[in-house]
Amino acid sequence: MNWADAAPLRVLGIESSCDETGIALVELPGGVRGAQPVRLLAHALHSQIDMHQAYGGxxxxxxxxxxxxRVVPLLRQTMTEAGHALASIDVVAYTRGPGLAGALLVGAGMACALGMALGKPVLGVHHLEGHLLSPFLSADPPQFPFIALLVSGGHTQLMRVDGVGAYTLLGETIDDAAGExxxxxxxxxxxxxxGGPALSKLAEQGDPTAFKLPRPLLRGDNIDFSFAGLKTAVWMQQQRLVAAGTMTEQARADLAASTQAAIVDVLVAKSLLALKASGLKRMVVAGGVGANRRLRQQLDAQCAKRGVRVHYPELHLCTDNGAMIALAAAMRLQAGRAEPSLAYHFDVKPRWDLGAI
Structure with a gap:
């Protein structure tokens, strides 16, 4: 059977770019020629946080x-929960990049081995495109075009999104990302x-106005980001508190809250600039930092004043996961922006510009 004639079309997604192993199965009810939205049938995720904590990263x-x-047990778990056999998979998608080379190779190897065993094609997916499109699995999916704020551990970017694969970079970080x-x-x-979730939790006990910290690159219409100077300012404030013997638990909470406020203020201000420049009234926020409560509150409030709709992934899909990879593959196939392959190459891209796909 030609995979393009499959209706429904089922896509397995494998994510292994860093420290989460994710497997998911999604379905296009009408196949690539249908107009129905992608459905998430099941997904499973394992986080390596506990293992890496002892090393601080x-x-x-x-x-x-x-x-x-983890990858084989998670695959079995996903297929069991979905109620489908492996033979029902039409396309196997995997994270091709960016990410850690060795980690990416695990997902690519699993995808190619499974595809070859089943006689099904494979498709490499851009990790950030997965994040970018992940709100389409939410209860309130967006519509094209929109402005996207991608905020993850190593990436902070603002993009205009006119459709699947139609991405225009508007601004990005010139040094540290917000997650960093x-x-x-x-x-x-x-x-x-x-550190991110721990800092946000501590910030809830602090005063976000306790310390005056810089908001880099807020002057003018520059849509790029810079957080290295903020990091230095936080370090200097911490050193002053330690030297004065006033680094109490409350001071730590105040410093955490003030840092979070500075980061969020910059993200919100740059997002509003991008919206103004584009004239669009719809926005998507994706990536791990997109789960930050203060960011959601501040952005929602400011966008509501301007008549802008803001869309987010479901909270459990903000982190790296297989669902976003399967979704991105399915949407690219539906839009005619990708062709899966039976070549089964172990081809990964640890460094991969989203604009180059």
Whole structure:
């Protein structure tokens, strides 16, 4: 059977770019020629947080080995929950990049081996495109065109999205990403790994106006980001508190809250600039930092004043996961923007510009 004639069309997604192993099965009820939205049938996820905590960050070799251990059990779990046999899969999608080379190779190897065993084609997917399109699995999916704010551990970008594969970069970070600013500040405050969620939790107990921290690149119409200077300012404030003997638990919470407020203020301001420049009235926020409560509150409030609709992934799909990879593959197939292959190459791209796909 020609996969393009499959209706429904089922796509398996495999995510292994960093420290989460994710497997998911999605379905296009009408196949690639249908207009129905993609349905998530089942997904399973394993996070390596506990393993990497002892090292204060991701250890690539350990990450790769853990993906090898987890991928087959997660595949079995997903197919069982979906109520489908492996033979019902029409296309196997995997994260081709960007990410850790060894970790990506685990997902690519699994996808190619499974595809060859089943006689089904495989398709490499861009990790950030998965995040970008993930709100289409939410209860309130967006419509094209929209402005997208991609905020994950290593990426902070604003893009105009006119359709699947039609992405125009408007602004990006010139040094540290927002997620890195969260994580590095958390490390200064001895909050452990992963730092972002821990810093946000501590910030709930603090005063966001306690310390005056910089909001980089807010002057003019520049849509690029910079968080390295903020990180330095936080470090200097921390050193002053330690030297004065006033680094109390409340001071730590205040510093966390002030840092979070500065990051969120920049993200919101740049997003509003992008919306104004584009004239669009719809926005998508995706990536791990998109789960931040203060960011959602501030962005929702400011966009509501301007008549802008904001869409987010479901909270459990903000982190890296297989569902977003399967979704991105299905939407690219539906839009005629990709052709899966029976070649089964182990071809990964640890560094891969989203604009180049």
């Amino acid at each position: 991701v250890v690539p070799e350990l990450a790769s080995r853990d993906h090898i251990r 600013a969260f994580d590095k500040t958390a490390k200064m405050l001895d909050l452990g790994y992963p």
